Amino acid sequence: MVNQYVCKVCGYNIIGSIPHKCPFCGCNRSHFITATECSDLYCLTEKRISKKILMLKTKPKLGLSHAAYAVETLNGEVWVDCPACFENNTRMPKAICFTHHHFMGACNLYQRESCCEVYIQEEELQFSIAKPFLPTITHVMTGNFWAYCELQALRIAGHTPGFTVFFLDDVCFCCDIVLLDNKKGDSLNTFSSSKEEVVEAVKHLIFECDNRGVNLICAYNSTFDYHEWRERTQRLLD
Numbered sequence: 001m002v003n004q005y006v007c008k009v010c011g012y013n014i015i016g017s018i019p020h021k022c023p024f025c026g027c028n029r030s031h032f033i034t035a036t037e038c039s040d041l042y043c044l045t046e047k048r049i050s051k052k053i054l055m056l057k058t059k060p061k062l063g064l065s066h067a068a069y070a071v072e073t074l075n076g077e078v079w080v081d082c083p084a085c086f087e088n089n090t091r092m093p094k095a096i097c098f099t100h101h102h103f104m105g106a107c108n109l110y111q112r113e114s115c116c117e118v119y120i121q122e123e124e125l126q127f128s129i130a131k132p133f134l135p136t137i138t139h140v141m142t143g144n145f146w147a148y149c150e151l152q153a154l155r156i157a158g159h160t161p162g163f164t165v166f167f168l169d170d171v172c173f174c175c176d177i178v179l180l181d182n183k184k185g186d187s188l189n190t191f192s193s194s195k196e197e198v199v200e201a202v203k204h205l206i207f208e209c210d211n212r213g214v215n216l217i218c219a220y221n222s223t224f225d226y227h228e229w230r231e232r233t234q235r236l237l238d
Contacts, residue, residue, distance in 0.1 A: 002108070004035035011063025011084035013106050015132035023129045024102070035086060035106065038062070042085040046070075049223055050216070053171065057221070058085045066103050066220045069173055075148040080166050080173045080218070082107040095119065097147050099175035100160040101130040103220070108136040119147060121155055121162025154208060158201020159189050165205060172209050176220035178202060178233050186232050199237060206230060 005014045010025035018032050033041070042062050047055040054070040062084050069080040076094030082105035092114035096107050101124040111118055119139040124130055141164075145153045152167045159177040166173040177198065180186045188198045209217075209226060217229040 002035075004106075004109070005032040006035055006038040006084060006106075007032055007063060009063060011058075011066065011105070012102075012129065013084060013104070013108075014129075015108065035109065038084070038106075039086050039088070044083055044085060044087045044090050046091075049218065050171065052168065053218070055218070055223070056083050058083060064221075066105075066176070067218075067222070068103070068105065069218050071151055071168055073148040073150040075150075078148050078151050080151075081105065081175060082110060086110065088113055092116065095147055097151065097153060097164075097166060098124065099165065099173070100124055100163045101127055101133075102160070103175065104130065104133055108133055111136045111138075119145070119153070121164055123157075123162030124160060126161070156201045156204050156208075158198045158204075159191070159193055163201065165208075167208075167212060167214070170213055170215040171218060172205075172212075172214045172216070172226070173218045174205060177205070178219070178229075178236070180219065180222075180224065180229065180232055186236055188236050202233060202237065206233065 005018050007022045008031050009027040012024040018029050021028050042058045045057050045059045049055050052072045056068045056070055068083050071078045079093040079096045081103040082096050084105045086106035086109040093116045095117040098120040117138045118136055122140050122142050143155055153164050155164045157163050176189050179189050190198055214226045217224040217226055
């Protein structure tokens, strides 16, 4: 396995050497483990969301515990975002499509094992934490596109410059541009952008979801009925 380390606080994978502090969450280097240790300590769990969709999460919880989604298409399995933990005896994707660079996970390890295609918007690769993954990327995108003829990608920006959502039938995969949390409260994700930018992107997202007849939202660690998600999200915009 390559020299790769995983932050236990946020789950970000670092290729190369352990930094003095995590470039994503800022925690000190004592919180890093090797990717090999990560594979030994954590595993992937699968939860059936629909006939075509599985939610993939790490067990026990790793970092932000973000979910990736495995989508079954006629041409093979496509993942939306990538788990932070590499598991070499798990299902392997034909392609990995990223909403943004924050959740690239262990994509380089899965790509090396499966020779899958990897899609991400060009704007996402300008960030220093994403650049080590450049050799892994097979398709650098500059706008909307189709993945394996069934999964439609729509670049809406906002949360990050190339933030992209995906649509499959009546399902939207929108990761963490909106954070709905019954314990901490709902919020727009302005971690790396202005509120104004996120508001415009979310308005665009709602418009697209309404027009496409979306019924299910697959977010960064949970799923929502679209009408509930829309109502709670709209309150954040008002």
